[in-house]
Each structure stands twice: as C-alpha cells, then as structure tokens.
Amino acid sequence: MTTALRIGHIQPVQxxxxxxxxxxxxxxxxxxLLLERALSGYxxxxxxxxNPAQPHFAExxxxxREFSITYHVPISDxxxxxxxxxxxxLGTSSLVYGFRLLSPGHDVVHAEGRRVQVLLDPATRKPRPIGPALRESLQRLTAVTP
Structure with a gap:
C-alpha cells in the first residue's frame, strides 16, 4: 500500500x-519563526x-489557534x-498547515508539525469565511500525489 505525498511548497529560509x-x-x-519566514515569503x-496598509489585509x-512541533535533528549552523x-x-474560516523544516539539500528533517489558523474579522476579532480568491490560492497547497 502506498501513501499519498503532500506536494505543497518548499521555501528557502535563512x-x-x-x-x-x-x-x-x-x-x-x-x-x-523559521516557519513564519517561509510562509510570509511564499x-x-x-x-x-x-501589510495593514494593503487593501486585501482583511482577507x-x-x-x-494551535501550533505543534516535533524536533528530530537540531539545526546547528x-x-x-x-x-x-x-x-x-481547508475549512470555512480556518486552515491547517503541515510543515517540515529541512536541510538545504532536503535530505534531513530537522522538525515537523502543524499549525492551525483562523481567519478573523479585523474589527470584531470573530471568525469569518475565507474569501474565494484566497481559497483558490490556498487550494494550490492542498495537492497530493498518489
């Protein structure tokens, strides 16, 4: 039996x-912070x-909401x-990222985990639905290979 592999994206970080x-x-x-740098860059x-000054910031x-991480091999440089x-x-107002921190050659997994995020209305701080444009962008990160 084979398992599906998440395609997602690999982003370099410093x-x-x-x-x-x-x-x-x-x-x-x-x-x-390394995950945050990767997500922000992507x-x-x-x-x-x-950027709060951008018109799409509310989107x-x-x-x-939740962050979990398992450490495997320390990054030492x-x-x-x-x-x-x-x-x-990808839910109505939330999403769950899976992630792995890798060596530059992608052959060592330093850590792995998941991060749950909820989209909030900036004025009320209550959950709101993810809009169609962002949903479409997020769906590119859900692909799997058989």
Missing part, C-alpha cells in the same frame, strides 16, 4: 546567528503581502534551510 542558542543550535522557539511572492487577518509546507485541511 537561519541567522541570533537564531542559535548558547549550545550552538537553533533555539526551539525559533523554529516557529505569500508575498504570490501577491498576499502581510488575510489570520490568528494562530547559520545559512540556508528549507521549509516544506502544505495545507492539510
């Missing part, structure tokens, strides 16, 4: 010196810039890493 802790490895809390490249006013991410579930 590991900076200040991401390292006193032991010379990326601090556990910085993995969240969405900016696709026209969804996280991407997501808040993180500055420079490039990669984040493979995909959309595991």
């Amino acid at each position: 590991v900076h010196f200040d991401d390292l802790d006193a032991m010379g490895v990326v601090h556990n809390a910085r993995y969240v 969405w900016a490249e696709h026209g969804w810039i996280f 991407i006013f997501f808040m993180v 500055v420079g490039e890493a990669a984040v493979h991410f995909w959309v595991e579930h």
